[in-house]
Amino acid sequence: xxxxxxxxxxxxxxRPAALREIRVALLGLGQVGSALAELSSxxxxxxxxxRFRLTAALVRDPHKPRRVDxxxxxxxxxxxxxxxxxxxxxxxxxxxxxxxxxxxLAALDAGIPVVTANKTLLAYCGTELAARASxxxxxxxxxxxxxxxxxxxxxxxxxxxxxxxxxxxxxxNGTSNYVLSRIAHDRIDFAEALAAAQRxxxxxxxPAKDVDGDDAVEKLCVLLRQFAGFDVHPSQIEKAGxxxxxxxxxxxxxxxxxxxxxxxxxxxxxxRLTAYAGPAYIDGAHAFSRVDGVQNAVALTTRxxxxxxxSGPGAGPxxxxxxxxxxxxxxxxxxxxxxxxxxxxxxxxxxxxxxxFLRLTAAAxxxxxxxxxxxxxGVRLRRASHIDARGGHHSQRLLTHPCxxxxxxxxxxxxxxxxxxxxxxxPVVE
Amino acid sequence: xxxxxxxxxxxxxxRPAALREIRVALLGLGQVGSALAELSSxxxxxxxxxRFRLTAALVRDPHKPRRVDxxxxxxxxxxxxxxxxxxxxxxxxxxxxxxxxxxxLAALDAGIPVVTANKTLLAYCGTELAARASxxxxxxxxxxxxxxxxxxxxxxxxxxxxxxxxxxxxxxNGTSNYVLSRIAHDRIDFAEALAAAQRxxxxxxxPAKDVDGDDAVEKLCVLLRQFAGFDVHPSQIEKAGxxxxxxxxxxxxxxxxxxxxxxxxxxxxxxRLTAYAGPAYIDGAHAFSRVDGVQNAVALTTRxxxxxxxSGPGAGPxxxxxxxxxxxxxxxxxxxxxxxxxxxxxxxxxxxxxxxFLRLTAAAxxxxxxxxxxxxxGVRLRRASHIDARGGHHSQRLLTHPCxxxxxxxxxxxxxxxxxxxxxxxPVVE
Numbered sequence: 001x002x003x004x005x006x007x008x009x010x011x012x013x014x015r016p017a018a019l020r021e022i023r024v025a026l027l028g029l030g031q032v033g034s035a036l037a038e039l040s041s042x043x044x045x046x047x048x049x050x051r052f053r054l055t056a057a058l059v060r061d062p063h064k065p066r067r068v069d070x071x072x073x074x075x076x077x078x079x080x081x082x083x084x085x086x087x088x089x090x091x092x093x094x095x096x097x098x099x100x101x102x103x104x105l106a107a108l109d110a111g112i113p114v115v116t117a118n119k120t121l122l123a124y125c126g127t128e129l130a131a132r133a134s135x136x137x138x139x140x141x142x143x144x145x146x147x148x149x150x151x152x153x154x155x156x157x158x159x160x161x162x163x164x165x166x167x168x169x170x171x172x173n174g175t176s177n178y179v180l181s182r183i184a185h186d187r188i189d190f191a192e193a194l195a196a197a198q199r200x201x202x203x204x205x206x207p208a209k210d211v212d213g214d215d216a217v218e219k220l221c222v223l224l225r226q227f228a229g230f231d232v233h234p235s236q237i238e239k240a241g242x243x244x245x246x247x248x249x250x251x252x253x254x255x256x257x258x259x260x261x262x263x264x265x266x267x268x269x270x271x272r273l274t275a276y277a278g279p280a281y282i283d284g285a286h287a288f289s290r291v292d293g294v295q296n297a298v299a300l301t302t303r304x305x306x307x308x309x310x311s312g313p314g315a316g317p318x319x320x321x322x323x324x325x326x327x328x329x330x331x332x333x334x335x336x337x338x339x340x341x342x343x344x345x346x347x348x349x350x351x352x353x354x355x356x357f358l359r360l361t362a363a364a365x366x367x368x369x370x371x372x373x374x375x376x377x378g379v380r381l382r383r384a385s386h387i388d389a390r391g392g393h394h395s396q397r398l399l400t401h402p403c404x405x406x407x408x409x410x411x412x413x414x415x416x417x418x419x420x421x422x423x424x425x426x427p428v429v430e
Numbered sequence: 431x432x433x434x435x436x437x438x439x440x441x442x443x444x445r446p447a448a449l450r451e452i453r454v455a456l457l458g459l460g461q462v463g464s465a466l467a468e469l470s471s472x473x474x475x476x477x478x479x480x481r482f483r484l485t486a487a488l489v490r491d492p493h494k495p496r497r498v499d500x501x502x503x504x505x506x507x508x509x510x511x512x513x514x515x516x517x518x519x520x521x522x523x524x525x526x527x528x529x530x531x532x533x534x535l536a537a538l539d540a541g542i543p544v545v546t547a548n549k550t551l552l553a554y555c556g557t558e559l560a561a562r563a564s565x566x567x568x569x570x571x572x573x574x575x576x577x578x579x580x581x582x583x584x585x586x587x588x589x590x591x592x593x594x595x596x597x598x599x600x601x602x603n604g605t606s607n608y609v610l611s612r613i614a615h616d617r618i619d620f621a622e623a624l625a626a627a628q629r630x631x632x633x634x635x636x637p638a639k640d641v642d643g644d645d646a647v648e649k650l651c652v653l654l655r656q657f658a659g660f661d662v663h664p665s666q667i668e669k670a671g672x673x674x675x676x677x678x679x680x681x682x683x684x685x686x687x688x689x690x691x692x693x694x695x696x697x698x699x700x701x702r703l704t705a706y707a708g709p710a711y712i713d714g715a716h717a718f719s720r721v722d723g724v725q726n727a728v729a730l731t732t733r734x735x736x737x738x739x740x741s742g743p744g745a746g747p748x749x750x751x752x753x754x755x756x757x758x759x760x761x762x763x764x765x766x767x768x769x770x771x772x773x774x775x776x777x778x779x780x781x782x783x784x785x786x787f788l789r790l791t792a793a794a795x796x797x798x799x800x801x802x803x804x805x806x807x808g809v810r811l812r813r814a815s816h817i818d819a820r821g822g823h824h825s826q827r828l829l830t831h832p833c834x835x836x837x838x839x840x841x842x843x844x845x846x847x848x849x850x851x852x853x854x855x856x857p858v859v860e
Contacts, residue, residue, distance in 0.1 A: 039591075039734075045590050045591055046590040046593075046594075047590070148735075149732075150592075150735070150738050151582075151585040151588075151589050152585070154588075155581040155582070155584065155585035158581075158584075158759070158760055158763070159581050159759065159760065160476040160478055160756065161478075161752040161753070161755055162579065162580075162581050162752065162753065163476075164475050164476075285722070287717065287721070287741065290716065290720050292715070302579075304469070304748060304752035305578075305579035305742060306579060306742060306749060307742065308580050308740075308741070308742040309739065309740070309742065310738075310739070311739035311740075311741075312735060312736060312738040312739065313735060313736040313737075318734060319734065319735050319736060322735055323591070323592065326588075326589035326590065326591045326592050329590060330588055330589065333588070334588055334764055334765075335764075
């Protein structure tokens, strides 16, 4: 282990990228960075054996014990020094915005291709970074940022007709999908399912970003920039967490023939964007009903190629590291993908009209006929469950026909006034 | 319409591929060729507007009426003249082996990139053509040959880690999947379902190649060359048609929690290849259980990225044409994908051990206890349907635990001798 915490000598002339050795400066040596350091030195895949050379690894604390053998690595605490280690490619797996943003911009300005797996950086600064990469004519790849493991962002960027996307649906957060799957299969509550996810290594100690929907929103922003050319800030997206999903919701969703999944959904039929990230009911005939556990998926409606579905692991240190290394290979062998116009800002509408999955809860719901009341209020129902009586409360689930949000909310207010019921609604996504 | 049926003047110097105009020589003006001629002149996608120029269209009969406007096209009947029309890319959509093979080889030898959608050509001559393209250093792309519409062959070829595939499953023939879906949903028999597919434009007048499995076998050969590096001849693959699937099979498959789909399956755990193409039972939890109608899908088990699923339309003139045009764009903008070693011949084993879905039929099956008999013969059963009594015959469906093929066949022979039953078996694929 070599520690250099200050500026090294002047950067020598860059080697041409087509050399057999691929020199990589690694920014970040956390879970993904460690997996990458290991995989890059051990892979015997195809023509990659012994081909990667890590020129530097940027860390905060060079003395921290790590699960990866750091002996062959040059650990640096100075980002600029890492960039000066004459890499062919800079790999950014620091996570978060700073110092990642500053270092990525510096690399691009210096003409060094950049690969990142950092969806937060892309969601908040993607337009700026892509513009800088484009101006510098330098590859900037981020296949691992959404649906890691499944190559589709780069493939569709190279292919203008397949990439003519008009709407998208996704299950892009494995933690949330695992938690909702466990609630469905094992009839355990949210807290138990989350604890199970943590024990299985599928959730962080602080799972808020996953279960509250922020991670999914960031990935949706990446997808919208990629496929719609929209520069959307995460705060623009309507978001709901999965913490309010109860075992009874999944139980009755199954009885209705579907299930509740953590979805992202966006439509832009005439340039007007509608987007949502949160739990949603989907029908059992939908491909997403078979995307279970930590599995992720993205479905794209395209102009020329119908409905395309991509599914795979989506996350995990080794999968992410492999995806990043494939991007590194693409960056040096195939160059960047030609880009279109820079992303443009757009207003984002929340979902307005949808069918809805409703949960009504009251101390004495059984004394009222809530479905009949809703019908008289103009809310057409497709399905209604029996009334559950548990823990001194009554609850009932309903599936509506498409109904404007203002309409359903007004009807639920009337219902609350008449019956004392509380309500919870999520959209049905098709 | 200009008709030139003989050699034109000497070919001028080729233009550099990076020019804004993309000159395409089109070999074949059938359904796909016509869709391509139309799409290439009308698309306004991204930077493609007005960019494609068809330098020639090779046809058998220039006077045949066609649904596409041929006025702006130079129709040729001489393949060499078409190649001499100074294209940037040659697109081969003739189908079949000759004259496609000779013309593709001639184009590659002349240094002209080739895009083809022709799985028959690739299945029988793919190794030869890839070797010639590689020797000439010329792009040779065929994304539309399997799972048209979904870009995955090229993407995985560029990405050595994601492309480290160890087994594959696919629904790669839309006609067969449509027919089996109709049998399942509408309880109609094979002939009725096939007629429905023909009326819907999903089956050819002569559907043999689709429903007998030859089309699926050819696509499996393409996938095996691509992902396993195996040079497999279609005659090496065990194949079964879907014509023997009865409505009762789908009905009981559904009762067992699964369905019968037209699958291709291949495993090569230690370099030893097992492959199958034909109807198979899959469980309702499998993603393929939601790949319905003409939809296609390919699932790849990979070394680093888990299970990847790609799904989309898979066929259709416009989808295929769009995929071919995207390949054309890739050929001129990104060049070819780096290739590995040439494919090598390999022996192919038929599926040996699997769970099996069985249909037993006899005039008086009800007089025997077939499940009990099979159990005494060492065939362990997971599920048995009730006995159907229709048209004077009794039939029963069984789902077994994994069992060697020789074992199950010997047991069925004993059963036939004791009960007079006929049996039909398909594998359960997981």
